[in-house]
Amino acid sequence: MDKRLERILPKVQKPARYTGGEYGQTVKDLSTVDTRVALCFPDTYEIGMSNLGMRILYGLANRMSGVWCERVFAPWGDMEEALRCASIGLYGLESGDPVRNFDIVAFSLGYEMAYTNVLNMLDLMGLPMRASERKDLTPLVIAGGTCAYNPEPMADFIDLFIIGEGEEVNGEVIGAYRAAKKSGLSKNEFLEQASRIGGVYVPSLYDVAYNGDGTVADIVPREGAPFPVVKRIAEDFDAAYFPEETIVPSTEIVHDRVVLELFRGCIRACRFCQAGYTYRPVRARGADRLVGCGVKALESAGYEEITLSSLSTSDYKELLPLCDGLLDWCEPRNISLSLPSLRADNFSMDLMSRVQKVRKTGLTFAPEAGSQRLRDAINKNVTEDDLIETCRVAFEGGWSSVKLYFMLGLPTETDEDVLAIAALAGKVLHTWKQYASNKARGVRITVSTSCFVPKPDTPFQWEAQVTPEEYQRRVELLRGAMRTRAITYNWHSPETSLIEAVLARGDRRIGAVLERVVKDGGRLDAWEEYFSFERWMNAFQACGLNPAFYAHRERPCGECFPWRAVSAGVDEAYLWGERNAAYKNEITPDCRAGCTGCGASALLKGGACDA
Structure with missing residues (x-):
């Protein structure tokens, strides 16, 4: 050194x-x-x-x-x-x-x-x-x-x-x-x-x-x-490399555990989700291979927790046998198994009993929208009954902490949709009061909202983002509707989301803005301590560019996007059709109900994904 x-x-x-x-x-x-x-x-x-x-x-x-x-x-x-x-x-x-x-x-x-x-x-x-x-x-x-x-x-x-x-x-x-x-x-x-x-x-x-x-x-x-x-993909994901022997950090990190990737892609078609489209087609690892990888990684690193990773973990076909195989090895060694990315529509007591064998972790769900109409528009395919039933099962099983994630500013959102978030959180609280097996510990319900950011290669890539002022108005509307101490409300900075939207859909001219921001002292902009909205606005002005042009402007059909020279493998006509379906509140079923023809399966030599 x-x-x-x-x-x-x-x-x-x-x-x-x-x-x-x-x-x-x-x-x-x-x-x-x-x-x-x-x-x-x-x-x-x-x-x-x-x-x-x-x-x-x-x-x-x-x-x-x-x-x-x-x-x-x-x-x-x-x-x-x-x-x-x-x-x-x-x-x-x-x-x-x-x-x-x-x-x-x-x-x-x-x-x-x-x-x-x-x-x-x-x-x-x-x-x-x-x-x-x-x-x-x-x-x-x-x-x-x-x-x-x-x-x-x-x-x-x-x-x-x-x-x-x-x-x-x-x-x-x-x-x-x-x-x-x-x-x-x-x-x-x-x-x-x-x-x-x-x-x-x-x-x-x-x-x-x-x-x-x-x-x-x-x-x-x-x-x-x-x-x-x-784009290039790992076609045979079951045979793809997994780091069974990896670096063990000498200081604490955010995810200090073994992370086991179950599959790539997603069978769902949430219209806001860039990862859900860009990681298509679905390719999965077999449960036996995953158990072997997980055990070897735990033995090598000495971690006390393993987490199952994917865009929607509970959609993995072999999830229960995988959990059983891992827990056969983990439980005697007091190693916990965690399952993030769970969906409210396929969470079960059977699954929950496996998750809590070693120790309970908090449950997190992302309804994304408060009303059923808006969930249909974004194709979330989760109902209020799904969420309430899931919470009932969890509260009866001893859980007392639930985190719920939503977005504000989604296309077609109204004030009624915003207030529906508060109503849904209230129903979760009422469910705890009715069914909790242990009320002595109290309940922690955390509602978090972020500002919708339109991303490339999604059906909402044509949409406008709401202004920071409008986002803040909706935050205050929702905040005023949640008055109980049992529900904590957190919200993301709209100014950061504005810059994210500009960078997500920007063209080459944005490079001059980035260079100006850095020369003016910008760095670590993902961290609140370092982000300066004023510095970004000054850079846009100095470069003669208007951030609203990139963030708050709805694109017409046929506009040439800056990212036209690269392809994620999903047909643009399919994305436009999904965008139109959003305005009709129409649901597109998941890939297991039948191929929806997005075009991504053409990236596979066999032409069929693992959905």
Whole structure:
């Protein structure tokens, strides 16, 4: 470790974030390595080390002979200040070597509000932010993740994007880079070659034209670049790599447990949910394989909890035998099993009895809307009776804590829909009073609302977001309707949601805003302590752009979206049809009731998903 770091670390918060040396990390002999990869997560260590995708990509890269992948996280403000004062660049946790000397710098983009961290981290590495100013092949700056489905706001800063799941394509890109470096190719020559790899989007190979009203007129590929770039997926998910032996953090992280991914995709069709569409088609792991992976991971890491992960855990076909198989091993060792992402329409006493075998955890459900009409419009496919019956079962079984998540500002929402949230929470409280097996502990009902953000590749990608003022009005309306101490109400900042909406549907011109925000001190914008709405508004004004144009404007059918050059595999005509169904309050059944023809199954060689 750099001697300067040894003097710095005792003076900053949570120094274990920055030391590395954890059990399970990968360290290689540099004499056997020809390619070094910095896997960068643009948020703090606690958030990044809780991300299963980071662990998967880290493990896969380090399985490649001659490749050494190290981790890099965004420093907290005190550490950044100390690094800058000491003229120390960002470094890989495993080696302590400066990232600017690595071959590939790879960012994971999972949340739009982390974009400023990407730019700030590049600056801390001593690298130019803009891709056009990094003339050489090395270091190559790449990015992937859910946000890459609209790569345009970050297009000026990233050399190439990986669209879709990285299990296979990441290795192909690394292999192509190694060959290019060995052959002495220029950066431009390599990027032209890399664009021929399925799932690779090279922004510099696409020209964007704008209409007089500011909308995108056209996106034109050049030099033989593909159009559109179709996402890559792990087709045989049952055989896909799972990190059974992984890093055990030396400090507390957000999800300090084994995370077992059951399946990718979702059988549901919630019209607001980007993940539900971009992770299609559904692909599942078998219960026996999952039990084996879970047990090996627990044995390796020594955790006392395992959680089952997916977009909708209770939709997993083999959930009960999976729980039984895991609990046969976990229960004698006092290891708890938790099931997030449960749905109120398929929660049961049978399932609950398994979850509480070791210890009870809180129950969380996301009705998303208070009224049945609005739940139908967003295609949530959960009824009030489903939720109340689920709460009855839970309260009778000894639970006394329930969290309920909703969105405000959904398309077609009225004040009656907002007030219906309070009415539904009141009915949950009444259910506890009627059926709780243990009233001595009291009840904790937490209602949380966030502001609806229209996202690409969803039926609501055409919709307008409500203004912050209108969102706050609806918050106050709901707040005034919930007056009992048994119900706690939390709400998300509308200003943050406005910026998220701009970044989610923005075009390349937003890059100038991002750069201005960072140069004015912006970073860690996902954290309330650092987010400054005024700084963002000043940057928009300085760049001559209006955030309302991106966030509060409804798009007409046929408008060219900034993300037109990439495809998540779901037909736009299908999404438009779902959008129209929302305005008729029409329900689309889940995939198990019959294929709805979204187009995603065409990504599979066999043409049939595991729904």
